[in-house]
Amino acid sequence: MATESTDPGSVRPGGRTARVRAAVLRAAGDALAEGGLARLDLADVARRAEVGRTTVYRRWGSPTQLIADLLADMAEQSLPRTETGTLLGDLRANAQLVRRTLADPRQGALFKAVIAAATCDDQTAAALHRFYEVRVAEWQPCVRQAVERGELPADTDPREVVRAVSAPLYYRLLTSDAPLDEATADRAAEAAVTAARAGVFAKPAD
Amino acid sequence: MATESTDPGSVRPGGRTARVRAAVLRAAGDALAEGGLARLDLADVARRAEVGRTTVYRRWGSPTQLIADLLADMAEQSLPRTETGTLLGDLRANAQLVRRTLADPRQGALFKAVIAAATCDDQTAAALHRFYEVRVAEWQPCVRQAVERGELPADTDPREVVRAVSAPLYYRLLTSDAPLDEATADRAAEAAVTAARAGVFAKPAD
Numbered sequence: 577m578a579t580e581s582t583d584p585g586s587v588r589p590g591g592r593t594a595r596v597r598a599a600v601l602r603a604a605g606d607a608l609a610e611g612g613l614a615r616l617d618l619a620d621v622a623r624r625a626e627v628g629r630t631t632v633y634r635r636w637g638s639p640t641q642l643i644a645d646l647l648a649d650m651a652e653q654s655l656p657r658t659e660t661g662t663l664l665g666d667l668r669a670n671a672q673l674v675r676r677t678l679a680d681p682r683q684g685a686l687f688k689a690v691i692a693a694a695t696c697d698d699q700t701a702a703a704l705h706r707f708y709e710v711r712v713a714e715w716q717p718c719v720r721q722a723v724e725r726g727e728l729p730a731d732t733d734p735r736e737v738v739r740a741v742s743a744p745l746y747y748r749l750l751t752s753d754a755p756l757d758e759a760t761a762d763r764a765a766e767a768a769v770t771a772a773r774a775g776v777f778a779k780p781a782d
Numbered sequence: 783m784a785t786e787s788t789d790p791g792s793v794r795p796g797g798r799t800a801r802v803r804a805a806v807l808r809a810a811g812d813a814l815a816e817g818g819l820a821r822l823d824l825a826d827v828a829r830r831a832e833v834g835r836t837t838v839y840r841r842w843g844s845p846t847q848l849i850a851d852l853l854a855d856m857a858e859q860s861l862p863r864t865e866t867g868t869l870l871g872d873l874r875a876n877a878q879l880v881r882r883t884l885a886d887p888r889q890g891a892l893f894k895a896v897i898a899a900a901t902c903d904d905q906t907a908a909a910l911h912r913f914y915e916v917r918v919a920e921w922q923p924c925v926r927q928a929v930e931r932g933e934l935p936a937d938t939d940p941r942e943v944v945r946a947v948s949a950p951l952y953y954r955l956l957t958s959d960a961p962l963d964e965a966t967a968d969r970a971a972e973a974a975v976t977a978a979r980a981g982v983f984a985k986p987a988d
Contacts, residue, residue: 612901612902613898613902614820614902688901689901691898691901691956691957692819692897692898692899692901692902693898694956695818695819695894695895695897695956696818696820696898701959702959705957705958705959708957708958709958736969739950739953739954740950740973742953743949743950743952743953743954744945744946744949746949746952746953746956746957747945747948747949747952747953748945748949750897750900750901750952750956751897751910751911751914751952752911752914752915753907753908753911759986763942763982763983766977766980766982767946767973767974767977767982767983768973770976770977770980770982771972771973771976771977774972774976776969776972776973776976777969777973780965
Protein backbone atom coordinates (compact mmCIF):
# COMPACT_ATOMS: atom_id res chain seq x y z
CA MET A 577 0.00 0.00 0.00
CA ALA A 578 1.44 3.37 -0.99
CA THR A 579 1.21 5.97 1.71
CA GLU A 580 3.08 9.06 2.73
CA SER A 581 2.68 8.43 6.41
CA THR A 582 4.60 6.11 8.67
CA ASP A 583 2.23 6.41 11.59
CA PRO A 584 -0.10 3.42 11.78
CA GLY A 585 -2.82 5.63 13.19
CA SER A 586 -2.85 8.36 10.58
CA VAL A 587 -5.42 8.85 7.84
CA ARG A 588 -4.60 6.80 4.78
CA PRO A 589 -5.83 6.49 1.26
CA GLY A 590 -8.60 3.98 0.80
CA GLY A 591 -12.22 3.66 1.66
CA ARG A 592 -14.11 2.68 4.76
CA THR A 593 -12.45 -0.74 4.98
CA ALA A 594 -9.00 0.84 5.10
CA ARG A 595 -10.16 3.41 7.66
CA VAL A 596 -11.66 0.72 9.87
CA ARG A 597 -8.44 -1.31 9.67
CA ALA A 598 -6.34 1.75 10.52
CA ALA A 599 -8.55 2.61 13.52
CA VAL A 600 -8.57 -0.97 14.81
CA LEU A 601 -4.81 -1.43 14.43
CA ARG A 602 -4.16 1.92 16.12
CA ALA A 603 -6.42 0.82 19.00
CA ALA A 604 -4.75 -2.59 19.18
CA GLY A 605 -1.33 -0.92 19.35
CA ASP A 606 -2.54 1.42 22.11
CA ALA A 607 -4.01 -1.50 24.08
CA LEU A 608 -0.81 -3.55 23.73
CA ALA A 609 1.38 -0.59 24.69
CA GLU A 610 -0.75 0.12 27.78
CA GLY A 611 -1.60 -3.33 29.08
CA GLY A 612 0.68 -5.76 27.28
CA LEU A 613 -0.34 -8.99 25.69
CA ALA A 614 -2.23 -10.35 28.68
CA ARG A 615 -4.88 -7.66 28.50
CA LEU A 616 -5.45 -7.49 24.73
CA ASP A 617 -9.17 -8.03 24.23
CA LEU A 618 -11.10 -7.67 20.95
CA ALA A 619 -14.13 -6.05 22.61
CA ASP A 620 -11.88 -3.44 24.23
CA VAL A 621 -10.13 -2.79 20.90
CA ALA A 622 -13.51 -2.34 19.17
CA ARG A 623 -14.56 0.16 21.85
CA ARG A 624 -11.30 2.13 21.57
CA ALA A 625 -11.52 2.15 17.76
CA GLU A 626 -15.23 3.12 17.82
CA VAL A 627 -15.92 0.23 15.49
CA GLY A 628 -18.62 -2.41 15.88
CA ARG A 629 -17.58 -5.40 17.92
CA THR A 630 -18.96 -7.77 15.28
CA THR A 631 -16.76 -6.18 12.61
CA VAL A 632 -13.66 -6.75 14.74
CA TYR A 633 -14.56 -10.34 15.61
CA ARG A 634 -15.49 -11.15 11.99
CA ARG A 635 -12.39 -9.61 10.46
CA TRP A 636 -9.69 -10.49 13.02
CA GLY A 637 -11.20 -13.37 14.98
CA SER A 638 -8.58 -13.52 17.77
CA PRO A 639 -5.95 -11.41 19.51
CA THR A 640 -3.33 -13.54 17.71
CA GLN A 641 -4.65 -12.65 14.26
CA LEU A 642 -4.99 -9.02 15.28
CA ILE A 643 -1.33 -8.86 16.38
CA ALA A 644 -0.23 -10.60 13.15
CA ASP A 645 -2.12 -7.96 11.11
CA LEU A 646 -0.66 -5.18 13.26
CA LEU A 647 2.85 -6.48 12.52
CA ALA A 648 2.08 -6.69 8.78
CA ASP A 649 0.90 -3.08 8.95
CA MET A 650 4.00 -1.98 10.92
CA ALA A 651 6.14 -3.52 8.17
CA GLU A 652 4.12 -1.73 5.43
CA GLN A 653 4.32 1.59 7.28
CA SER A 654 7.94 1.47 8.35
CA LEU A 655 10.20 4.35 7.40
CA PRO A 656 12.41 4.18 4.30
CA ARG A 657 16.13 4.14 4.93
CA THR A 658 18.25 7.26 5.06
CA GLU A 659 21.07 7.71 2.53
CA THR A 660 24.01 9.73 3.78
CA GLY A 661 26.77 8.67 1.35
CA THR A 662 28.83 6.72 3.88
CA LEU A 663 28.23 3.38 5.55
CA LEU A 664 28.82 4.78 9.03
CA GLY A 665 26.42 7.66 8.34
CA ASP A 666 23.74 5.30 7.01
CA LEU A 667 24.05 2.82 9.88
CA ARG A 668 24.11 5.59 12.48
CA ALA A 669 20.85 6.86 10.98
CA ASN A 670 19.43 3.35 11.20
CA ALA A 671 20.62 2.93 14.80
CA GLN A 672 19.12 6.27 15.84
CA LEU A 673 15.82 5.35 14.16
CA VAL A 674 15.68 2.04 16.05
CA ARG A 675 16.70 3.84 19.25
CA ARG A 676 14.01 6.53 18.91
CA THR A 677 11.39 3.87 18.25
CA LEU A 678 12.35 1.71 21.22
CA ALA A 679 12.88 4.70 23.55
CA ASP A 680 9.44 6.11 22.72
CA PRO A 681 7.10 5.09 25.57
CA ARG A 682 4.26 3.87 23.34
CA GLN A 683 6.42 2.27 20.65
CA GLY A 684 8.87 0.73 23.13
CA ALA A 685 6.01 -0.86 25.09
CA LEU A 686 4.40 -2.02 21.84
CA PHE A 687 7.61 -3.70 20.63
CA LYS A 688 8.04 -5.42 23.99
CA ALA A 689 4.44 -6.66 23.78
CA VAL A 690 4.72 -8.06 20.24
CA ILE A 691 8.06 -9.73 21.03
CA ALA A 692 6.45 -11.28 24.11
CA ALA A 693 3.41 -12.33 22.05
CA ALA A 694 5.70 -14.01 19.51
CA THR A 695 7.19 -16.21 22.24
CA CYS A 696 3.70 -17.61 22.96
CA ASP A 697 2.34 -18.23 19.48
CA ASP A 698 3.79 -19.52 16.20
CA GLN A 699 1.59 -17.39 13.92
CA THR A 700 2.63 -14.24 15.80
CA ALA A 701 6.27 -15.36 15.68
CA ALA A 702 6.03 -15.79 11.89
CA ALA A 703 4.52 -12.29 11.56
CA LEU A 704 7.25 -10.84 13.80
CA HIS A 705 9.99 -12.54 11.78
CA ARG A 706 8.51 -11.13 8.57
CA PHE A 707 8.48 -7.65 10.11
CA TYR A 708 12.21 -7.87 10.85
CA GLU A 709 12.95 -9.35 7.42
CA VAL A 710 11.27 -6.32 5.84
CA ARG A 711 13.23 -3.93 8.07
CA VAL A 712 16.53 -5.65 7.33
CA ALA A 713 15.76 -5.77 3.58
CA GLU A 714 15.01 -2.03 3.63
CA TRP A 715 18.46 -1.19 5.03
CA GLN A 716 20.70 -3.78 3.39
CA PRO A 717 21.26 -1.73 0.18
CA CYS A 718 23.39 0.69 2.21
CA VAL A 719 25.77 -2.18 2.94
CA ARG A 720 25.78 -3.26 -0.74
CA GLN A 721 26.58 0.31 -1.76
CA ALA A 722 29.46 0.36 0.74
CA VAL A 723 30.80 -2.82 -0.85
CA GLU A 724 30.53 -1.17 -4.29
CA ARG A 725 32.37 1.92 -2.99
CA GLY A 726 35.13 -0.37 -1.70
CA GLU A 727 34.40 0.42 1.95
CA LEU A 728 33.77 -3.24 2.81
CA PRO A 729 35.02 -6.66 1.68
CA ALA A 730 33.13 -8.02 -1.36
CA ASP A 731 31.83 -11.09 0.50
CA THR A 732 30.13 -9.09 3.28
CA ASP A 733 26.66 -10.37 4.22
CA PRO A 734 24.53 -7.20 4.19
CA ARG A 735 21.80 -8.64 6.40
CA GLU A 736 24.20 -9.60 9.16
CA VAL A 737 25.62 -6.06 9.23
CA VAL A 738 22.14 -4.53 9.50
CA ARG A 739 21.14 -7.00 12.23
CA ALA A 740 24.34 -6.22 14.15
CA VAL A 741 23.23 -2.58 14.40
CA SER A 742 19.84 -3.39 15.95
CA ALA A 743 20.88 -6.26 18.21
CA PRO A 744 22.53 -4.26 21.05
CA LEU A 745 19.56 -1.89 21.21
CA TYR A 746 17.00 -4.69 21.51
CA TYR A 747 19.22 -6.54 24.00
CA ARG A 748 19.40 -3.40 26.14
CA LEU A 749 15.62 -2.87 25.91
CA LEU A 750 14.82 -6.42 26.96
CA THR A 751 17.49 -7.34 29.49
CA SER A 752 18.29 -4.13 31.37
CA ASP A 753 16.83 -0.89 32.60
CA ALA A 754 19.71 1.10 31.13
CA PRO A 755 18.52 4.03 29.01
CA LEU A 756 18.54 3.79 25.22
CA ASP A 757 20.64 6.91 24.69
CA GLU A 758 22.16 8.32 21.51
CA ALA A 759 25.66 7.21 22.49
CA THR A 760 24.46 3.61 22.71
CA ALA A 761 22.98 3.82 19.23
CA ASP A 762 26.13 5.41 17.76
CA ARG A 763 28.24 2.72 19.41
CA ALA A 764 26.05 -0.01 17.87
CA ALA A 765 26.60 1.47 14.40
CA GLU A 766 30.35 1.95 14.94
CA ALA A 767 30.80 -1.59 16.23
CA ALA A 768 28.96 -3.03 13.22
CA VAL A 769 30.99 -0.95 10.74
CA THR A 770 34.32 -1.80 12.42
CA ALA A 771 33.54 -5.52 12.43
CA ALA A 772 32.23 -5.41 8.84
CA ARG A 773 35.41 -3.66 7.62
CA ALA A 774 37.50 -6.37 9.31
CA GLY A 775 35.58 -9.06 7.41
CA VAL A 776 33.70 -10.49 10.40
CA PHE A 777 30.40 -10.53 8.49
CA ALA A 778 31.68 -12.45 5.48
CA LYS A 779 29.10 -14.79 3.96
CA PRO A 780 29.95 -18.44 4.58
CA ALA A 781 31.59 -20.05 1.54
CA ASP A 782 29.13 -22.25 -0.45
CA MET B 783 24.85 -20.97 47.86
CA ALA B 784 27.87 -23.13 47.09
CA THR B 785 27.14 -25.98 44.73
CA GLU B 786 29.02 -28.01 42.20
CA SER B 787 26.13 -28.24 39.82
CA THR B 788 24.81 -25.67 37.39
CA ASP B 789 21.59 -27.51 36.72
CA PRO B 790 18.70 -25.97 38.64
CA GLY B 791 17.14 -29.41 38.99
CA SER B 792 20.06 -31.25 40.53
CA VAL B 793 20.42 -32.27 44.16
CA ARG B 794 21.96 -29.53 46.25
CA PRO B 795 23.32 -29.13 49.72
CA GLY B 796 20.75 -28.09 52.27
CA GLY B 797 17.80 -29.63 54.00
CA ARG B 798 14.20 -30.15 53.10
CA THR B 799 13.56 -26.46 52.44
CA ALA B 800 16.33 -26.33 49.85
CA ARG B 801 15.10 -29.57 48.25
CA VAL B 802 11.55 -28.25 48.04
CA ARG B 803 12.78 -25.03 46.46
CA ALA B 804 14.89 -26.94 43.95
CA ALA B 805 11.95 -29.21 43.00
CA VAL B 806 9.51 -26.30 42.69
CA LEU B 807 11.89 -24.17 40.61
CA ARG B 808 12.67 -27.12 38.35
CA ALA B 809 8.93 -27.68 37.87
CA ALA B 810 8.34 -23.97 37.26
CA GLY B 811 11.09 -23.98 34.62
CA ASP B 812 9.57 -27.05 32.95
CA ALA B 813 6.10 -25.49 32.96
CA LEU B 814 7.39 -22.21 31.51
CA ALA B 815 9.44 -24.01 28.86
CA GLU B 816 6.44 -26.13 27.82
CA GLY B 817 3.55 -23.71 28.00
CA GLY B 818 5.04 -20.24 28.29
CA LEU B 819 4.01 -17.55 30.71
CA ALA B 820 0.30 -17.73 29.93
CA ARG B 821 -0.03 -21.25 31.31
CA LEU B 822 2.13 -20.96 34.45
CA ASP B 823 -0.10 -22.05 37.34
CA LEU B 824 0.99 -22.62 40.96
CA ALA B 825 -1.22 -25.69 41.43
CA ASP B 826 0.26 -27.29 38.29
CA VAL B 827 3.79 -26.47 39.51
CA ALA B 828 3.03 -28.06 42.91
CA ARG B 829 1.75 -31.20 41.15
CA ARG B 830 4.82 -31.44 38.90
CA ALA B 831 7.15 -30.88 41.87
CA GLU B 832 5.25 -33.37 44.06
CA VAL B 833 5.05 -30.71 46.73
CA GLY B 834 1.94 -29.67 48.64
CA ARG B 835 -0.06 -26.93 46.98
CA THR B 836 -0.26 -25.00 50.27
CA THR B 837 3.54 -24.95 50.54
CA VAL B 838 3.84 -23.45 47.05
CA TYR B 839 1.12 -20.84 47.62
CA ARG B 840 2.53 -19.89 51.04
CA ARG B 841 6.13 -19.61 49.90
CA TRP B 842 5.77 -18.11 46.41
CA GLY B 843 2.29 -16.59 46.43
CA SER B 844 2.03 -15.79 42.72
CA PRO B 845 3.49 -16.81 39.36
CA THR B 846 5.32 -13.45 39.35
CA GLN B 847 7.13 -14.20 42.61
CA LEU B 848 7.87 -17.73 41.43
CA ILE B 849 9.49 -16.44 38.22
CA ALA B 850 11.50 -13.87 40.20
CA ASP B 851 12.82 -16.65 42.47
CA LEU B 852 13.57 -18.84 39.44
CA LEU B 853 15.64 -16.02 37.94
CA ALA B 854 17.50 -15.51 41.23
CA ASP B 855 18.26 -19.23 41.25
CA MET B 856 19.38 -19.19 37.59
CA ALA B 857 21.82 -16.41 38.50
CA GLU B 858 23.15 -18.37 41.50
CA GLN B 859 23.53 -21.55 39.45
CA SER B 860 25.01 -20.03 36.31
CA LEU B 861 28.29 -21.39 35.03
CA PRO B 862 31.61 -19.74 35.92
CA ARG B 863 33.50 -18.16 33.04
CA THR B 864 36.10 -19.99 31.02
CA GLU B 865 39.69 -18.69 30.96
CA THR B 866 41.60 -19.39 27.77
CA GLY B 867 44.40 -16.82 27.97
CA THR B 868 43.17 -14.62 25.09
CA LEU B 869 40.24 -12.25 24.85
CA LEU B 870 38.96 -13.84 21.64
CA GLY B 871 39.19 -17.31 23.20
CA ASP B 872 37.35 -16.19 26.34
CA LEU B 873 34.60 -14.38 24.46
CA ARG B 874 34.16 -17.25 22.00
CA ALA B 875 33.69 -19.55 25.00
CA ASN B 876 31.10 -17.12 26.39
CA ALA B 877 29.31 -16.86 23.03
CA GLN B 878 29.20 -20.65 22.65
CA LEU B 879 27.84 -21.00 26.21
CA VAL B 880 25.07 -18.49 25.47
CA ARG B 881 24.42 -20.19 22.12
CA ARG B 882 24.16 -23.67 23.65
CA THR B 883 21.78 -22.38 26.31
CA LEU B 884 19.49 -20.58 23.87
CA ALA B 885 19.62 -23.40 21.29
CA ASP B 886 18.67 -26.01 23.89
CA PRO B 887 14.92 -26.66 23.47
CA ARG B 888 14.07 -26.43 27.18
CA GLN B 889 16.44 -23.60 28.05
CA GLY B 890 15.66 -21.59 24.90
CA ALA B 891 11.92 -21.80 25.59
CA LEU B 892 12.52 -20.93 29.24
CA PHE B 893 14.55 -17.82 28.35
CA LYS B 894 11.88 -16.70 25.88
CA ALA B 895 9.24 -17.17 28.59
CA VAL B 896 11.09 -15.19 31.28
CA ILE B 897 11.90 -12.38 28.83
CA ALA B 898 8.21 -12.28 27.86
CA ALA B 899 7.21 -12.33 31.55
CA ALA B 900 9.54 -9.39 32.24
CA THR B 901 7.71 -7.28 29.64
CA CYS B 902 4.46 -7.72 31.62
CA ASP B 903 5.60 -7.16 35.20
CA ASP B 904 8.06 -4.79 36.91
CA GLN B 905 9.14 -7.24 39.64
CA THR B 906 9.94 -9.87 37.03
CA ALA B 907 11.77 -7.27 34.95
CA ALA B 908 13.91 -6.32 37.97
CA ALA B 909 14.74 -10.01 38.58
CA LEU B 910 15.61 -10.48 34.89
CA HIS B 911 17.86 -7.41 34.92
CA ARG B 912 19.66 -8.74 38.00
CA PHE B 913 20.17 -12.09 36.26
CA TYR B 914 21.90 -10.37 33.33
CA GLU B 915 23.94 -8.14 35.66
CA VAL B 916 25.27 -11.28 37.38
CA ARG B 917 26.08 -12.91 34.03
CA VAL B 918 27.85 -9.79 32.74
CA ALA B 919 29.75 -9.37 36.03
CA GLU B 920 30.91 -13.00 35.82
CA TRP B 921 32.51 -12.45 32.40
CA GLN B 922 33.82 -8.91 32.62
CA PRO B 923 37.15 -9.90 34.26
CA CYS B 924 38.23 -11.44 30.94
CA VAL B 925 37.95 -7.98 29.38
CA ARG B 926 39.87 -6.39 32.27
CA GLN B 927 42.61 -8.99 31.87
CA ALA B 928 42.78 -8.20 28.14
CA VAL B 929 43.24 -4.52 29.02
CA GLU B 930 46.04 -5.48 31.44
CA ARG B 931 47.70 -7.60 28.73
CA GLY B 932 47.55 -4.60 26.40
CA GLU B 933 45.07 -6.28 24.03
CA LEU B 934 42.51 -3.48 24.45
CA PRO B 935 42.51 0.28 25.08
CA ALA B 936 42.71 1.18 28.79
CA ASP B 937 39.35 2.96 28.82
CA THR B 938 37.37 -0.04 27.51
CA ASP B 939 34.05 -0.61 29.29
CA PRO B 940 34.14 -4.34 30.13
CA ARG B 941 30.39 -4.67 30.54
CA GLU B 942 29.66 -3.26 27.10
CA VAL B 943 32.06 -5.75 25.50
CA VAL B 944 30.41 -8.69 27.29
CA ARG B 945 26.92 -7.45 26.35
CA ALA B 946 28.01 -7.06 22.72
CA VAL B 947 28.75 -10.79 22.60
CA SER B 948 25.30 -11.86 23.81
CA ALA B 949 23.20 -9.28 21.98
CA PRO B 950 23.27 -10.81 18.44
CA LEU B 951 22.36 -14.23 19.84
CA TYR B 952 19.35 -12.96 21.78
CA TYR B 953 18.30 -10.79 18.83
CA ARG B 954 18.40 -13.83 16.56
CA LEU B 955 16.45 -15.93 19.08
CA LEU B 956 13.70 -13.35 19.46
CA THR B 957 13.31 -11.80 16.02
CA SER B 958 14.02 -14.60 13.54
CA ASP B 959 13.75 -18.33 13.01
CA ALA B 960 17.36 -18.54 11.87
CA PRO B 961 19.29 -21.27 13.69
CA LEU B 962 21.66 -20.38 16.52
CA ASP B 963 24.66 -22.10 15.00
CA GLU B 964 28.30 -22.11 16.12
CA ALA B 965 29.35 -19.77 13.30
CA THR B 966 26.87 -17.16 14.56
CA ALA B 967 28.31 -17.39 18.06
CA ASP B 968 31.91 -17.13 16.82
CA ARG B 969 30.97 -14.12 14.71
CA ALA B 970 29.41 -12.42 17.76
CA ALA B 971 32.65 -12.87 19.70
CA GLU B 972 34.82 -11.73 16.78
CA ALA B 973 32.69 -8.64 16.15
CA ALA B 974 32.88 -7.66 19.84
CA VAL B 975 36.67 -8.13 19.98
CA THR B 976 37.25 -6.24 16.73
CA ALA B 977 35.12 -3.30 17.89
CA ALA B 978 36.69 -3.33 21.37
CA ARG B 979 40.22 -3.24 19.90
CA ALA B 980 39.22 -0.25 17.76
CA GLY B 981 38.08 1.61 20.91
CA VAL B 982 34.34 1.50 20.17
CA PHE B 983 33.52 0.42 23.73
CA ALA B 984 35.42 3.22 25.46
CA LYS B 985 33.76 4.41 28.69
CA PRO B 986 32.27 7.87 28.32
CA ALA B 987 34.54 10.57 29.77
CA ASP B 988 33.39 11.71 33.25
